[in-house]
Amino acid sequence: xxxxxxxxxxxxxxxxxxxxxxxxxxxxxxxxxxxxxxxxxxxxxxxxxxxxxxxxxxxxxxxxxxxxxxxxxxxxxxxxxxxxxxxxxxxxxxxxxxxxxxxxxxxxxxxxxxxxxxxxxxxxxxxxxxxxxxxxxxxxxxxxxxxxxxxxxxxxxxxxxxxxxxxxxxxxxxxxxxxxxxxxxxxxxxxxxxxxxxxxxxxxxxxxxx
Amino acid sequence: xxxxxxxxxxxxxxxxxxxxxxxxxxxxxxxxxxxxxxxxxxxxxxxxxxxxxxxxxxxxxxxxxxxxxxxxxxxxxxxxxxxxxxxxxxxxxxxxxxxxxxxxxxxxxxxxxxxxxxxxxxxxxxxxxxxxxxxxxxxxxxxxxxxxxxxxxxxxxxxxxxxxxxxxxxxxxxxxxxxxxxxxxxxxxxxxxxxxxxxxxxxxxxxxxx
DNA sequence: TTAAAAACCCCCCGTTTAGGGGTTTTTAAA
DNA sequence: TTTAAAAACCCCTAAACGGGGGGTTTTTAA
Numbered sequence: 412x413x414x415x416x417x418x419x420x421x422x423x424x425x426x427x428x429x430x431x432x433x434x435x436x437x438x439x440x441x442x443x444x445x446x447x448x449x450x451x452x453x454x455x456x457x458x459x460x461x462x463x464x465x466x467x468x469x470x471x472x473x474x475x476x477x478x479x480x481x482x483x484x485x486x487x488x489x490x491x492x493x494x495x496x497x498x499x500x501x502x503x504x505x506x507x508x509x510x511x512x513x514x515x516x517x518x519x520x521x522x523x524x525x526x527x528x529x530x531x532x533x534x535x536x537x538x539x540x541x542x543x544x545x546x547x548x549x550x551x552x553x554x555x556x557x558x559x560x561x562x563x564x565x566x567x568x569x570x571x572x573x574x575x576x577x578x579x580x581x582x583x584x585x586x587x588x589x590x591x592x593x594x595x596x597x598x599x600x601x602x603x604x605x606x607x608x609x610x611x612x613x614x615x616x617x618x619x620x621x
Numbered sequence: 622x623x624x625x626x627x628x629x630x631x632x633x634x635x636x637x638x639x640x641x642x643x644x645x646x647x648x649x650x651x652x653x654x655x656x657x658x659x660x661x662x663x664x665x666x667x668x669x670x671x672x673x674x675x676x677x678x679x680x681x682x683x684x685x686x687x688x689x690x691x692x693x694x695x696x697x698x699x700x701x702x703x704x705x706x707x708x709x710x711x712x713x714x715x716x717x718x719x720x721x722x723x724x725x726x727x728x729x730x731x732x733x734x735x736x737x738x739x740x741x742x743x744x745x746x747x748x749x750x751x752x753x754x755x756x757x758x759x760x761x762x763x764x765x766x767x768x769x770x771x772x773x774x775x776x777x778x779x780x781x782x783x784x785x786x787x788x789x790x791x792x793x794x795x796x797x798x799x800x801x802x803x804x805x806x807x808x809x810x811x812x813x814x815x816x817x818x819x820x821x822x823x824x825x826x827x828x829x830x831x
Numbered sequence: 832t833t834a835a836a837a838a839c840c841c842c843c844c845g846t847t848t849a850g851g852g853g854t855t856t857t858t859a860a861a
Numbered sequence: 862t863t864t865a866a867a868a869a870c871c872c873c874t875a876a877a878c879g880g881g882g883g884g885t886t887t888t889t890a891a
Contacts, residue, residue, distance in 0.1 A: 577846090577847065577848090578847075578848080579846095579847085593848085593849085596848090596849085597849080597850075597851095600849080600850095606849075606850090607848080607849075608847095608848075608849095
């Protein structure tokens with residue numbers, strides 16, 4: 412028997428969800444809220460295995476509610492159940508700690524399926540959402556980019572620059588003269604098309620050289 | 622009728638996959654390769670809707686193959702089909718351009734289901750993989766961190782610093798004296814606990830302030 | 832209303848940097 | 862064995878920076 416909490420401001424929908432879950436036999440709805448205001452108390456009292464959470468609600472929005480619950484009860488899994496399918500909402504939900512993301516347009520039978528899958532350690536999201544997440548993931552962590560043909564030494568020194576070290580420090584650390592470091596830095600600037608330490612550091616981060 | 626290509630070095634498994642797909646009626650296996658050496662030619666000739674790709678293969682490994690195919694034929698979707706479920710492999714596959722990731726331990730019926738889902742714009746991965754991706758995603762893009770209580774102006778100036786601008790330039794851009802910029806920068810340094818432009822820029826990136 | 836931030840401005844001084852010009856020695860490939 | 866980078870070193874100069882002072886005026890929030 413899987414305990415489940417529901418937070419959904421649309422009363423009609425919430426009742427349907429309750430019914431759907433209760434009738435299934437595998438689920439026990441331990442709380443069913445119109446908004447997230449009492450979510451912490453309810454969670455503490457009933458300790459559901461998972462929570463189905465709407466996003467657009469009066470008072471506290473669903474994403475904020477996820478943060479709150481996850482902070483106090485990290486073991487409780489929360490699945491967003493919403494009409495929104497924009498990257499922003501998905502992204503923020505995942506960041507907040509949501510374990511899943513289902514769209515309301517899903518058929519009731521599929522909802523149950525998805526929940527069952529999830530409980531068995533499985534699919535926590537609609538296919539289209541999974542695709543979105545993959546894409547966001549891909550974008551976020553784009554490739555190491557062109558290496559700008561930096562030599563090993565140059566990369567080493569660039570890294571040191573990102574640590575805020577001065578030429579003198581870098582030189583001292585590897586028993587070289589500051590002039591050596593300077594000429595390396597000059598070469599780095601030429602290769603990166605920059606004209607100062609801060610620009611070089613910024614480029615190093617932006618281009619994921621570091 | 623969905624055209625599909627298979628790349629899998631285990632001949633027994635490959636035959637089973639072929640049979641499974643052909644018998645289903647919805648799929649037409651247009652090529653079935655023991656390794657990825659001829660993948661580009663085969664893809665060019667048959668232009669499958671999607672490719673099922675093993676990872677561990679003699680010659681070219683599956684992830685390299687994905688890169689090759691995606692480079693020349695970005696429209697072809699590739700789904701990894703593998704025994705590996707470690708983050709590293711998943712990560713690299715997604716980065717290479719794989720649209721899905723299925724584990725070989727999946728039941729044949731579920732494989733068909735997953736493929737069908739995928740073709741309908743849906744779930745391109747096993748549930749456990751989706752969970753992993755979510756976790757990786759969460760880790761990658763960790764929170765915006767403490768804001769260091771930077772004022773709006775300070776944030777503005779910090780941003781300008783990351784663009785490699787000098788005090789003079791920043792001052793000129795907003796019709797302020799360079800001394801004003803200097804004192805703002807001083808305050809930024811105090812708040813970030815740094816002592817130079819490059820350190821400030823580095824911290825800005827590392828702490829995702831920018 | 833009032834006190835604290837935030838934003839603004841200025842001076843000094845020593846250090847660091849950026850860009851310009853070089854030379855010599857390793858190192859690695861042709 | 863030749864050759865070409867890469868790495869290491871040097872000098873000079875002007876500009877930029879960092880840290881230390883000293884202030885005034887707006888905003889903003891109790």
